Amino acid sequence: MGPLDSYLPYLLNRAGARIATAFNDEVRPLGATLQIWRVLAALREQDGRRMGDLSNTTSIEVSTLTRLVDSMEQKGLVARRRDANDARAILLHVAPAGRRLTQRILPIAERYEEVALAGFTAGEAEVLKAALRRLYANMDGLES
Amino acid sequence: MGPLDSYLPYLLNRAGARIATAFNDEVRPLGATLQIWRVLAALREQDGRRMGDLSNTTSIEVSTLTRLVDSMEQKGLVARRRDANDARAILLHVAPAGRRLTQRILPIAERYEEVALAGFTAGEAEVLKAALRRLYANMDGLES
């Protein structure tokens, strides 16, 4: 293996960690965390999602997610409801306070996209995003 | 903000998290973790590094790193030495067991780069890496 800054997983982690900590610091004054934002953003995309589904989209481990959702529920950000068609499942819904918090975080999230991609042309940004999707899909290729 | 899978920080985290958990699962049988590997890889690049330096290159918070290094020291993977020129600083060195573990993990790390970039041309891979470096540097724009 060559130098670290030619190693893709390293570059990926480094960029992701830097955005993550900065973002986290920024939403903390709003009483939020990055993880809370991830759940809210997933519910904004589609409300009433299962825990397992949320775990997949947020990359938060299910057992961690359970406890995170506990605390979000206590803060009135979300509400758990049993799935009527499958009593094993929970459908998680945003609550009013969650919607308000989402609205406050959105401009910050948008700014992060701008700052991260500063100096990129629209084309370059799209190439990067496509590569990241492809890379994610490539990980299917690991034998399990 | 549009759909989640057009949002860069999301794509970045998702790809990084997936590689990270898979890698972690894979090195566990060797008695290692992803975090241990990050320290070993940083020391492989340059031995005798300061804690703060290591924290920067591994993206591991310093206080977390202190305790990680404690455990690595106990396992005989690394050794702390006081910097002779600056008694505040620690210089961390790989130890024999650390070198052996590094050698065992290296092929796994190389395989991950291959799998992640499967189907990418050399040029595409380089464009992606350059973009990730650029993105990382762009985050300077938030520092105040």
Next chain:
DNA sequence: AACTATTATTTGCATTTACAAATAAATACC
């Protein structure tokens, strides 16, 4: 219908993590 296997979520528990404060040494200031 009873029995087994599968899927969805939660809980137990030990470890990891991170903010803040504490310690320790170097550098700057006067």
Next chain:
DNA sequence: GGTATTTATTTGTAAATGCAAATAATAGTT
């Protein structure tokens, strides 16, 4: 030289994390 400031690392402590086991409900088999 003595005092304040900055820099490097560690420690205290509470919260977050993740594996494994437990719980609960559905689906499949006979």
